[in-house]
Amino acid sequence: MTINLLTTQELYVLSGVFLFTIGLWGTWLHAHYVRKIISLNVMGAGVFLILIALAYRGKDLLPDPLPHALVLTGIVVAVSATALALVIIRRLEDERDE
Amino acid sequence: MNETVFFTGVIALPLLGALLATVWTRQARAIGIAATLGMVLCAGGLLLHVQQHGAVLLAIGGWQAGLGITLYADGLAVLMVLMSALVMFAASVYALKYFGSAQKHTAFWPLWLLLATALSALLLAGDLFNIYVTLELLGISAAALAALGGKREGLVSALRYLVVGLLGSMLYLGGIALLYAAYGTLNLQALATQLQAEPAAWAALLLLFSGLMLKMALFPLHFWLPPAHSNAPAPVSAALSALVVKAAFYLLLRFWLDLFPPVLTPWLANALGVLGAVAVLWGSWSALRAERLKLLAAYSSISQLGYLVMFLPLLVVLEGEARNLLLGGMVAFALTHAFAKASLFLSAGILLQHCGHDRIRELGGTTQRLPLTTFGIALAGIALVGLPPSGAFLGKWYLLDGAFSTSQWWWVIVVVVGSLIASAYVFRLLGHAFGHLKAVERPRVSGMQELPALLLALLATFGLGLGAAGIWPLVADRSGVIP
Numbered sequence: 350m351t352i353n354l355l356t357t358q359e360l361y362v363l364s365g366v367f368l369f370t371i372g373l374w375g376t377w378l379h380a381h382y383v384r385k386i387i388s389l390n391v392m393g394a395g396v397f398l399i400l401i402a403l404a405y406r407g408k409d410l411l412p413d414p415l416p417h418a419l420v421l422t423g424i425v426v427a428v429s430a431t432a433l434a435l436v437i438i439r440r441l442e443d444e445r446d447e
Numbered sequence: 448m449n450e451t452v453f454f455t456g457v458i459a460l461p462l463l464g465a466l467l468a469t470v471w472t473r474q475a476r477a478i479g480i481a482a483t484l485g486m487v488l489c490a491g492g493l494l495l496h497v498q499q500h501g502a503v504l505l506a507i508g509g510w511q512a513g514l515g516i517t518l519y520a521d522g523l524a525v526l527m528v529l530m531s532a533l534v535m536f537a538a539s540v541y542a543l544k545y546f547g548s549a550q551k552h553t554a555f556w557p558l559w560l561l562l563a564t565a566l567s568a569l570l571l572a573g574d575l576f577n578i579y580v581t582l583e584l585l586g587i588s589a590a591a592l593a594a595l596g597g598k599r600e601g602l603v604s605a606l607r608y609l610v611v612g613l614l615g616s617m618l619y620l621g622g623i624a625l626l627y628a629a630y631g632t633l634n635l636q637a638l639a640t641q642l643q644a645e646p647a648a649w650a651a652l653l654l655l656f657s658g659l660m661l662k663m664a665l666f667p668l669h670f671w672l673p674p675a676h677s678n679a680p681a682p683v684s685a686a687l688s689a690l691v692v693k694a695a696f697y698l699l700l701r702f703w704l705d706l707f708p709p710v711l712t713p714w715l716a717n718a719l720g721v722l723g724a725v726a727v728l729w730g731s732w733s734a735l736r737a738e739r740l741k742l743l744a745a746y747s748s749i750s751q752l753g754y755l756v757m758f759l760p761l762l763v764v765l766e767g768e769a770r771n772l773l774l775g776g777m778v779a780f781a782l783t784h785a786f787a788k789a790s791l792f793l794s795a796g797i798l799l800q801h802c803g804h805d806r807i808r809e810l811g812g813t814t815q816r817l818p819l820t821t822f823g824i825a826l827a828g829i830a831l832v833g834l835p836p837s838g839a840f841l842g843k844w845y846l847l848d849g850a851f852s853t854s855q856w857w858w859v860i861v862v863v864v865g866s867l868i869a870s871a872y873v874f875r876l877l878g879h880a881f882g883h884l885k886a887v888e889r890p891r892v893s894g895m896q897e898l899p900a901l902l903l904a905l906l907a908t909f910g911l912g913l914g915a916a917g918i919w920p921l922v923a924d925r926s927g928v929i930p
Contacts, residue, residue, distance in 0.1 A: 369617075373614075373618075376614050377614075385610050389610065389613050389614065389617060392614075392617045393617055400624050403628050416624075422580060426580065426587075426616075430586075430609070433587055434606065434609055437594055438606065440594075441602050441606070
């Protein structure tokens with residue numbers, strides 16, 4: 350006997366919301382910039398998870414392609430922004446060493 | 448046919464220019480000037496087209512909304528596009544002589560043209576997801592440009608700027624995920640017809656607006672703006688303060704007018720208005736106490752954006768003709784601030800190069816050595832205070848008018864006190880600049896740098912003050928919003 354408290358889709362959405370919240374929390378509170386960047390990526394992962402869960406339309410149906418496209422674009426943006434942030438952090442660290 | 452050329456021109460020309468400037472570094476300057484000049488011409492063409500034929504919608508490549516990318520231009524959007532093209536062009540001319548080393552030019556031009564692309568694309572985007580992409584492009588290119596100053600302070604503030612920008616974008620993305628879940632579309636026009644007052648719309652509004660408020664540095668989320676804008680190279684500061692924060696404000700206004708009317712309440716509008724009022728007072732006060740000219744300009748941006756937000760509580764309650772007048776005044780105010788602030792930052796850059804510092808107390812003798820620049824600063828100051836005949840005067844006039852006619856007298860006090868403090872910080876600056884100091888040998892400043900700053904200031908005071916009449920018919924006609 351199984352009790353369905355949550356559907357899989359709801360579970361994914363809730364986990365996404367959870368990730369989004371802890372990411373937001375971390376970005377705001379951490380002082381170190383590498384931690385801030387990691388928190389931002391966690392936050393992004395949360396939104397992507399929500400969007401992917403939203404694409405699900407039922408067992409026998411194909412998922413909605415639009416949210417998938419959004420997630421792909423979002424990942425590309427997140428990667429490039431993270432790269433830029435890391436370069437700046439690297440430059441700051443190098444200067445401190447000198 | 449024509450509008451397709453103009454539409455694609457404002458976005459594709461700087462994008463193409465960015466690619467060419469990356470590959471062909473020797474010609475980067477010429478490419479930059481050509482691309483931004485092309486933008487100005489296309490933006491002008493688009494404005495004339497919209498003036499004659501009303502708002503236009505373009506589905507790129509014939510792919511309809513839902514699958515393809517739609518661009519949308521109404522009076523409000525084309526005015527902002529023309530504003531950003533003009534400021535970008537003037538700052539480009541200024542940048543020709545500003546950067547000393549060829550290396551700086553190689554790094555500057557591609558990023559600069561990407562920033563221009565992002566601005567035009569954002570202002571013309573027709574759906575929420577493209578707005579997200581352009582917001583990110585704008586944030587990343589702006590942060591990279593802000594880091595070009597190279598000093599440690601500049602890098603730290605650029606990094607903070609980048610993180611704040613990303614945080615804002617993430618909040619925004621969370622908001623559009625909610626809207627997609629509730630309504631199944633991200634097209635602005637389709638959403639506008641379906642949106643209802645329900646929890647999903649409320650939560651989306653909260654996320655979208657908090658992301659945008661962070662990006663436009665509305666009090667109390669303004670902490671990142673003064674260091675980021677004051678440590679960047681002069682042309683970059685001009686674009687950041689005049690255009691990039693205003694792009695976030697433009698989105699806020701666009702959502703306010705077109706997307707969220709069913710969920711807006713006077714309560715929310717008043718809460719935002721109060722934040723704007725605090726920003727006006729706090730920003731002007733900090734500008735008055737600023738030691739450096741670039742910091743003064745940055746704090747003054749916080750207060751000027753506060754004024755723009757203070758229009759919102761009046762927009763909610765006013766109707767018909769009075770509302771249109773107020774909206775036009777708001778746009779005139781936004782345009783004036785863009786030109787005046789860009790001019791002030793460019794002039795600050797000239798002073799910084801000429802004197803080696805921008806400490807306000809030690810600016811004595813500037814008037815004798817740099818009369819053109821001082822004149823430009825004075826004109827920009829007139830526009831920032833809101834004296835006639837500047838466009839900001841018209842804006843404040845309609846703001847006061849709206850406050851009186853809806854008997855919300857408390858906004859009047861804020862406008863009066865804010866303007867008084869603004870005139871205090873402008874005259875304090877001019878007072879020091881007019882001070883007498885014995886002449887010393889200083890590096891020469893090229894007219895190519897002084898002229899763009901002066902012309903922008905002239906545009907803010909006289910151009911917009913005397914030629915603002917065209918704004919009202921353009922922004923008042925919002926009938927084309929929903930087909």
